Amino acid sequence: MFLGTSSFQKGILFFRNISKISAMSQYHTLKIENSKEFVYSVQLNRPEKANAMNKTMWLEIGKCFNELNENTDCRVIVLSANGKYFTSGIDLFDLMNLGQEVANHDDIARKSKVLRCFIKTYQDCLTAIEKCDKPVLTAIHNGCIGGGVDLVSAADIRYCTDDAWFQLKETEIGMAADVGTLQRMQKSIGSMSTFNELAFTARKFHSKEAKSIGFVTQVYDTKESMLENVMNIASNIASKSPVGVQMTKRSIIYSRDHTVQEGLDHIADWNQTLLQSEDFIKASMAVATKDKNPIFSKL
Numbered sequence: 001m002f003l004g005t006s007s008f009q010k011g012i013l014f015f016r017n018i019s020k021i022s023a024m025s026q027y028h029t030l031k032i033e034n035s036k037e038f039v040y041s042v043q044l045n046r047p048e049k050a051n052a053m054n055k056t057m058w059l060e061i062g063k064c065f066n067e068l069n070e071n072t073d074c075r076v077i078v079l080s081a082n083g084k085y086f087t088s089g090i091d092l093f094d095l096m097n098l099g100q101e102v103a104n105h106d107d108i109a110r111k112s113k114v115l116r117c118f119i120k121t122y123q124d125c126l127t128a129i130e131k132c133d134k135p136v137l138t139a140i141h142n143g144c145i146g147g148g149v150d151l152v153s154a155a156d157i158r159y160c161t162d163d164a165w166f167q168l169k170e171t172e173i174g175m176a177a178d179v180g181t182l183q184r185m186q187k188s189i190g191s192m193s194t195f196n197e198l199a200f201t202a203r204k205f206h207s208k209e210a211k212s213i214g215f216v217t218q219v220y221d222t223k224e225s226m227l228e229n230v231m232n233i234a235s236n237i238a239s240k241s242p243v244g245v246q247m248t249k250r251s252i253i254y255s256r257d258h259t260v261q262e263g264l265d266h267i268a269d270w271n272q273t274l275l276q277s278e279d280f281i282k283a284s285m286a287v288a289t290k291d292k293n294p295i296f297s298k299l
């Protein structure tokens with residue numbers, strides 16, 4: 001009797017936990033949809049302010065990617081934006097409010113502490129994209145300015161429309177970019193010299209140049225055709241073993257930041273376990289038997 005009750009309670013708890021994992025929080029500046037099986041769409045959603053990244057948006061980006069990392073219904077994320085612009089970068093009115101908060105302190109150490117906390121918090125919000133084990137594909141249209149470049153630099157694959165343009169605008173507003181562009185974008189394009197020019201001059205660069213320097217993978221004529229194609233690419237990735245895909249993302253990022261030998265050791269340490277996963281057997285069998293739709297458990 002007691003045993004029966006406790007098993008029942010365990011069952012209820014199990015299902016409660018599952019539904020907790022899949023349910024997403026409410027967001028004010030992001031629109032989140034489960035667009036296709038195992039594919040989530042995250043849209044910047046402050047179109048009336050050109051998707052300027054205010055404090056709420058920064059914090060919600062961090063929270064959302066942390067949540068999607070834990071969500072076993074999510075295997076791939078497509079990040080896009082609603083409205084005329086992808087994003088106009090950091091909300092300049094928010095920056096003025098921050099200036100006010102800093103001004104409330106007289107002492108340089110206290111002022112500095114407020115600023116450091118602000119920078120580190122915003123850095124962590126974008127790093128959540130990189131720490132999310134699920135591949136993040138960005139679909140960029142029209143203007144992608146300042147903080148927007150930091151944002152898309154943290155993603156795994158970038159696509160854009162023909163009308164897209166980018167601007168590392170920070171030097172123009174009297175600062176050095178501090179939330180990831182200088183660290184990540186330089187590693188994702190072919191030429192350090194070109195990257196330096198873009199960062200120092202803050203000149204706009206358009207879709208064709210973005211493609212030619214390797215910052216984006218593909219340029220599409222319209223936003224509609226971009227989203228359709230990117231969703232199909234996302235579905236393709238989502239059909240693969242989640243063990244294989246998520247570990248591949250981790251290994252790519254780890255290897256980017258370490259020596260070749262460290263990268264090799266890292267993947268050997270993980271694969272000594274993951275090669276024993278059911279996914280490896282299922283996927284190998286599917287290839288051997290020409291089964292095009294192997295079913296993988298949630299991860």
Ligand SMILES: CCC/C=C/C=C/C(=O)SCCNC(=O)CCNC(=O)[C@H](O)C(C)(C)COP(=O)(O)OP(=O)(O)OC[C@H]1O[C@@H](n2cnc3c(N)ncnc32)[C@H](O)[C@@H]1OP(=O)(O)O
Pocket residue numbers: 048049050052053085087088089090091092093118119122123143145146147148169170173178179
């Ligand atoms: C620790 C964190 C560090 C992060 C650093 C990040 C740095 C950066 O992001 S630097 C880049 C800052 N952004 C800019 O300088 C862009 C400023 N905006 C523009 O140049 C234009 O608005 C834009 C070209 C994007 C669009 O021009 P358009 O004429 O088509 O529209 P507007 O009427 O100008 O804008 C529409 C409404 O959106 C508001 N808005 C636009 N950008 C911002 C912004 N960055 N911050 C706050 N609000 C913005 C604009 O005020 C309009 O609102 P309303 O007047 O209420 O209609």
